[in-house]
Amino acid sequence: AIQMTQSPSSLSASVGDRVTITCRASHDIRDDLGWYQQKPGKAPKLLIYAASKLESGVPSRFSGSGSGTDFTLTISSLQPEDFAVYYCLQDYNYPWTFGQGTKVEIK
Amino acid sequence: QVQLVESGGGVVQPGRSLRLSCVASGFTLSSFAMHWVRQAPGKGLEWVALISYDGSNKIYADSVKGRFTFSRDNSKNTLYLQMNSLRAEDTAVYYCARPRYASGLGYWGQGTLVTVSS
Numbered sequence: 001a002i003q004m005t006q007s008p009s010s011l012s013a014s015v016g017d018r019v020t021i022t023c024r025a026s027h028d029i030r031d032d033l034g035w036y037q038q039k040p041g042k043a044p045k046l047l048i049y050a051a052s053k054l055e056s057g058v059p060s061r062f063s064g065s066g067s068g069t070d071f072t073l074t075i076s077s078l079q080p081e082d083f084a085v086y087y088c089l090q091d092y093n094y095p096w097t098f099g100q101g102t103k104v105e106i107k
Numbered sequence: 108q109v110q111l112v113e114s115g116g117g118v119v120q121p122g123r124s125l126r127l128s129c130v131a132s133g134f135t136l137s138s139f140a141m142h143w144v145r146q147a148p149g150k151g152l153e154w155v156a157l158i159s160y161d162g163s164n165k166i167y168a169d170s171v172k173g174r175f176t177f178s179r180d181n182s183k184n185t186l187y188l189q190m191n192s193l194r195a196e197d198t199a200v201y202y203c204a205r206p207r208y209a210s211g212l213g214y215w216g217q218g219t220l221v222t223v224s225s
Contacts, residue, residue: 001169034211036152043202043218044144044152049211087152091210094166096142096154 002027002090006099012107019075021102023088028068032092035064035073038101039084047086048073078104109133109214111203116219119193129186129203129216137161137181142212143188145199155201158186171197193223 003026013019023033031051036044046055048064051071061076075082083106088099115127129141143155156177157166165177176189186203200218207213 032210036212038152043215044212045215046207046211046213049207049213050209053210055207055211055213089152089154089212091212094157095168096157098152098154101151 001095002029002092002097004088004090004097004099006088006102008102009100010103010105012105013078014107015078015080017078017107019078019082019104021073021086021088021104023066023071023073023099025069025071025090025092029090029092031067032090033064033066033071034089034091035062036087036089037082037084038087044087075104109205111205111214111216113201113203113216113219116201116221118222118224120225121194121223123193124189124191125193125221127188127190127201127219127221129188131184131186131203131205134205136179136184136186139205141179141186142204142206143177143186144202144204144212144215145197146202146218147196147199150199153199156188190221193221195223197221198223 005024033051035048038044047058052064063074065072086102110132113129119125158177162179174192178187202218203216204212205214
């Protein structure tokens with residue numbers, strides 16, 4: 001199975017900060033990667049699909065980049081509603097695998 | 108609008124069985140492959156299983172292979188996850204999810220909690 005290594009596992013940031021989260025795949029997954037946001041007690045929400053495509057309705061401060069094995073989720077200016085846990089998910093081949101998650105906390 | 112509603116969770120003893128359901132609405136279920144994803148308390152997300160649009164193909168995570176069976180009844184707009192020989196490590200919130208189209212899981216249910224405990 002493809003392993004997804006996500007970092008950091010947590011970070012503290014202030015409103016307005018630029019935040020970057022990375023995922024590294026153990027094998028080339030082309031651009032078959034999505035980013036998800038999860039708030040406590042809620043289902044995950046798709047933010048980015050195909051590595052860099054913004055899901056409809058998601059604010060443009062979220063962006064994704066990368067291909068092959070290295071991927072990045074960037075929040076250009078952190079907002080109060082962005083404090084959550086973020087996961088990457090490779091949908092290149094089965095079994096699909098998630099990164100371990102990154103908890104974004106308020107500094 | 109797309110809705111997925113899971114049910115069937117609860118407390119079950121180790122070694123016993125449970126069947127989860129997921130009722131879909133707001134789209135044509137028979138047009139989509141579907142997935143189950145789970146999340147143990149305080150832990151990350153784990154992909155569990157896929158079923159093709161017509162039920163002819165199923166793929167499972169190694170952790171559930173041989174114990175869980177994913178099925179669907181498109182005429183009832185319902186998915187099922189039959190979980191046998193349950194273990195404590197199967198304790199989790201189980202979500203059913205639909206791909207957006209070509210990529211990504213764009214729609215999720217609210218989840219149903221399964222607790223395996225004696």
